[in-house]
Amino acid sequence: MADVARGSVASDRADGSALIKTAAQRLGFELCGITPATSPSGFQHLERWLDQGLDGSMHYIGGRRAAYEHPHSVLSGVRSLIVVGINYATREPSPIAAGEGRVSRYAWGTRDYHDVIRDKLRELASVLHEKWPGCRTRGVVDTAPLLERDFAQLAGLGWFGKNTLLINKHKGSWLFLAALLTDLELAADEPHHASHCGTCRLCLDACPTDAFVEPYVLDARKCISYLTIELRNQPVPSALRPGMEDWLFGCDICQDVCPWNRRAPRSSCADFQPRDDLHPLDAVELLSLDEESFRARFRQSPLLRPGRSGMLRNAAIVLGNSRNRRFVSALQTALSDADPIVRGAVAWALGQLGGSQAVMALKQRLLQESCQDVCCEIEAAVAGISHANSEG
Numbered sequence: 001m002a003d004v005a006r007g008s009v010a011s012d013r014a015d016g017s018a019l020i021k022t023a024a025q026r027l028g029f030e031l032c033g034i035t036p037a038t039s040p041s042g043f044q045h046l047e048r049w050l051d052q053g054l055d056g057s058m059h060y061i062g063g064r065r066a067a068y069e070h071p072h073s074v075l076s077g078v079r080s081l082i083v084v085g086i087n088y089a090t091r092e093p094s095p096i097a098a099g100e101g102r103v104s105r106y107a108w109g110t111r112d113y114h115d116v117i118r119d120k121l122r123e124l125a126s127v128l129h130e131k132w133p134g135c136r137t138r139g140v141v142d143t144a145p146l147l148e149r150d151f152a153q154l155a156g157l158g159w160f161g162k163n164t165l166l167i168n169k170h171k172g173s174w175l176f177l178a179a180l181l182t183d184l185e186l187a188a189d190e191p192h193h194a195s196h197c198g199t200c201r202l203c204l205d206a207c208p209t210d211a212f213v214e215p216y217v218l219d220a221r222k223c224i225s226y227l228t229i230e231l232r233n234q235p236v237p238s239a240l241r242p243g244m245e246d247w248l249f250g251c252d253i254c255q256d257v258c259p260w261n262r263r264a265p266r267s268s269c270a271d272f273q274p275r276d277d278l279h280p281l282d283a284v285e286l287l288s289l290d291e292e293s294f295r296a297r298f299r300q301s302p303l304l305r306p307g308r309s310g311m312l313r314n315a316a317i318v319l320g321n322s323r324n325r326r327f328v329s330a331l332q333t334a335l336s337d338a339d340p341i342v343r344g345a346v347a348w349a350l351g352q353l354g355g356s357q358a359v360m361a362l363k364q365r366l367l368q369e370s371c372q373d374v375c376c377e378i379e380a381a382v383a384g385i386s387h388a389n390s391e392g
Contacts, residue, residue, distance in 0.1 A: 016186055040154065056220045080181075086176050113302070137183075142177070153192050275301075284319070331349050
């Protein structure tokens with residue numbers, strides 16, 4: 001009788017898991033796997049990463065370090081995690097002209113992906129509550145202390161690429177990952193143990209800022225996505241600015257070169273279809289936005305995250321990297337911006353473009369500049385132009 005009872009319980013769990021996966025697919029999640037709530041092996045990797053200071057200014061991660069050790073920090077009594085993935089790749093990027101900046105694919109859509117996925121997780125949770133009244137759930141979209149990528153691997157959704165992203169054989173890596181935690185004990189999937197990157201190192205070699213310390217280890221402080229999004233209210237280190245190239249927000253280089261993305265499908269989610277005004281972006285236009293117009297321009301978009309200061313700083317760097325002197329006038333105007341972070345980046349950009357107009361603008365600004373950091377940027381820019389002229 002005990003064996004029969006155990007068999008019945010196992011069958012019920014399997015049926016429940018199948019119901020959940022069917023519902024997840026109906027809601028638009030291309031991937032769905034289930035894993036028991038456990039301490040992820042990646043927690044030790046996270047601790048080493050934090051101890052090496054590779055998180056940069058993202059101190060919120062280290063501030064809740066212990067919470068990542070087990071998902072019960074997110075939901076007390078959790079027994080299972082339903083891990084889902086949804087594809088966000090749509091069309092290929094448009095060609096970029098001088099003065100335009102690239103935006104990472106994940107931010108092209110008409111709604112912020114956090115809002116889209118939270119809505120879907122709520123609907124998935126309602127399926128659980130209808131089937132198992134009284135159960136407890138909590139949806140997570142990369143804001144809680146949960147190592148989603150590790151649990152995705154445990155749920156059988158894919159393996160870790162050398163660029164640290166989760167890769168699925170059929171979907172590639174253009175994936176948003178999320179999880180629904182529950183106190184239900186569900187039938188679990190087999191973890192994905194194999195890695196399919198082999199000797200390939202295209203992602204590592206393609207990074208223009210050398211952000212990968214070694215395979216599977218990212219130095220966030222050098223990552224273009226970190227520099228353009230997470231590094232807020234600070235200047236970008238001058239040595240890393242050229243490597244940002246024409247990236248305004250985020251970076252897709254290590255995914256663009258990945259062979260597993262060559263045949264990745266295109267997303268059918270309406271909310272992820274590109275807004276024509278989000279990619280590419282006109283860097284000169286960005287420099288003209290005040291706080292109110294900036295917020296209106298990027299309302300309901302992830303591009304709000306770096307704030308006006310960060311986005312205009314990035315725009316100035318893009319113009320500097322263009323080495324096109326037709327942008328000197330726009331930068332000269334922005335040299336009077338109220339934000340010293342913006343002024344510093346503009347001064348650097350003028351130094352990259354060079355020419356007598358840039359030198360005159362920089363020297364005039366130096367006479368009235370009150371921020372010492374910006375003064376240093378201006379002096380370095382003028383000295384750089386002078387050096388280039390002497391060598392020329």
